[in-house]
Amino acid sequence: MEALIFWAGLVAxxxxxxxxxxxxxxxxxxxxxxxxxxxxxxxxxxxxxDADAIVRAELVSGSVVVSVDYFKRMLAALRGIVGGxxxxxxxxxDRARREATLRLKESCRGADQIVNLRLETASISTGExxxxxxxxxxxxxxxxxxxxxxxx
Amino acid sequence: MAVEYRPGLPTxxxxxxxxxxxxxxxxxxxxxxxxxxxxxxxxxxAVDAAVGHMSAGTEAAVEDAFRRAGPPMSPADPVRxxxxxxxxxxxxxxxxxxxxxQVDLAGDSNPNAIALPGGRIIVMSGLLEHVxxxxxxxxxxxxxxxxxQHRDHLRAMGRGIxxxxxxxxxxxxxxxxxxxxxxxxxxxxxxxxxxxERAADLAALDIxxxxxxxxxxxxxxxxxxxxNERKAPARTAHYFDSHPAIDSRIxxxxxxxxxxxxxAGPLTPIALxxxxxxxx
Numbered sequence: 001m002e003a004l005i006f007w008a009g010l011v012a013x014x015x016x017x018x019x020x021x022x023x024x025x026x027x028x029x030x031x032x033x034x035x036x037x038x039x040x041x042x043x044x045x046x047x048x049x050d051a052d053a054i055v056r057a058e059l060v061s062g063s064v065v066v067s068v069d070y071f072k073r074m075l076a077a078l079r080g081i082v083g084g085x086x087x088x089x090x091x092x093x094d095r096a097r098r099e100a101t102l103r104l105k106e107s108c109r110g111a112d113q114i115v116n117l118r119l120e121t122a123s124i125s126t127g128e129x130x131x132x133x134x135x136x137x138x139x140x141x142x143x144x145x146x147x148x149x150x151x152x
Numbered sequence: 153m154a155v156e157y158r159p160g161l162p163t164x165x166x167x168x169x170x171x172x173x174x175x176x177x178x179x180x181x182x183x184x185x186x187x188x189x190x191x192x193x194x195x196x197x198a199v200d201a202a203v204g205h206m207s208a209g210t211e212a213a214v215e216d217a218f219r220r221a222g223p224p225m226s227p228a229d230p231v232r233x234x235x236x237x238x239x240x241x242x243x244x245x246x247x248x249x250x251x252x253x254q255v256d257l258a259g260d261s262n263p264n265a266i267a268l269p270g271g272r273i274i275v276m277s278g279l280l281e282h283v284x285x286x287x288x289x290x291x292x293x294x295x296x297x298x299x300x301q302h303r304d305h306l307r308a309m310g311r312g313i314x315x316x317x318x319x320x321x322x323x324x325x326x327x328x329x330x331x332x333x334x335x336x337x338x339x340x341x342x343x344x345x346x347x348x349e350r351a352a353d354l355a356a357l358d359i360x361x362x363x364x365x366x367x368x369x370x371x372x373x374x375x376x377x378x379x380n381e382r383k384a385p386a387r388t389a390h391y392f393d394s395h396p397a398i399d400s401r402i403x404x405x406x407x408x409x410x411x412x413x414x415x416a417g418p419l420t421p422i423a424l425x426x427x428x429x430x431x432x
């Protein structure tokens with residue numbers, strides 16, 4: 001009985017804390033995405049617009065590690081028995097991808113555009129049972145800079 | 153080729169499911185619990201069938217394995233325990249069971265007795281306060297002997313193994329399901345289904361009649377519990393969770409006494425020494 005109460009408590013803590021963290025993170029992501037909307041990021045190899053105006057290119061990256069909560073882990077474990085979409089990890093990875101891309105953008109203020117965006121995901125296992133503990137997403141790309149425009 | 157950049161954000165996130173996670177959790181949990189219960193039920197029937205077909209040799213081997221595995225009990229009261237053992241031995245002579253049964257007296261105020269997988273019978277000392285004659289006590293012992301005779305203790309053990317196996321399989325994905333289901337397993341080890349209890353009552357009646365020549369005192373323990381329950385309902389209620397309701401149980405026993413023509417004779421006074429203070 002104690003084991004059941006302990007487990008239910010962990011699931012409840014995981015659920016409420018996880019929901020709170022996730023909605024806070026999403027609010028931050030959405031606000032920053034609006035803020036950085038004017039900096040184009042593409043996965044294309046060629047720059048947008050006039051390539052001759054580019055004077056500098058540099059490798060930039062942004063990485064983030066987000067942990068799964070107990071509730072999400074239980075939900076994924078249940079899914080692991082019956083199969084199907086692991087709904088609980090979808091938001092986790094979505095947040096990680098967007099956060100990594102935002103950090104990448106934030107690392108190159110003043111860039112004209114970012115091309116050749118790549119995203120890579122790694123899971124950081126908790127060790128015991130091989131369960132997924134956290135996910136890391138790293139975004140890397142090439143930031144392109146134009147010559148500073150002189151005031152007319 | 154120049155491509156124009158038009159800033160904009162998607163209005164809807166298609167990379168995530170928008171269903172509430174709790175809904176998914178409850179749905180999956182109940183589906184799994186349902187499936188696990190179905191497997192438990194099916195394998196429980198398989199256990200019943202297997203126990204029914206088990207040879208006497210296998211039965212003996214299983215009991216011996218569990219007797220060795222069981223914790224050694226220091227008797228709460230060696231004198232009374234020895235008397236209980238003698239009474240049980242005299243009843244065993246009347247039972248369709250070739251093997252002995254070891255009786256242990258446990259210092260526990262609950263009026264209860266249980267038959268364990270090792271062919272052991274544990275009598276809680278609280279039970280002794282609820283019987284006035286040797287016949288009344290003999291019926292309770294005969295009831296437990298009947299459980300052994302019917303291999304109900306092996307059925308319960310088989311179900312326990314099934315339960316722990318299912319729990320271990322589910323638990324391999326995360327939480328300690330074995331620990332969570334511990335109380336459930338304990339409960340199902342101690343309680344048998346209503347039909348098994350009825351069958352044990354009827355077999356106990358035969359043993360009692362064989363031992364004393366009549367079935368007097370058969371309902372003594374239940375009547376004492378009945379009185380007790382009226383006085384303090386909560387104290388004994390747990391004993392009857394899976395037992396047939398006490399009134400219908402007494403009625404069934406009395407009907408069987410009439411049908412089998414056992415009748416009632418003089419009760420043997422209980423020869424047990426006065427109860428010492430409970431040590432637990």
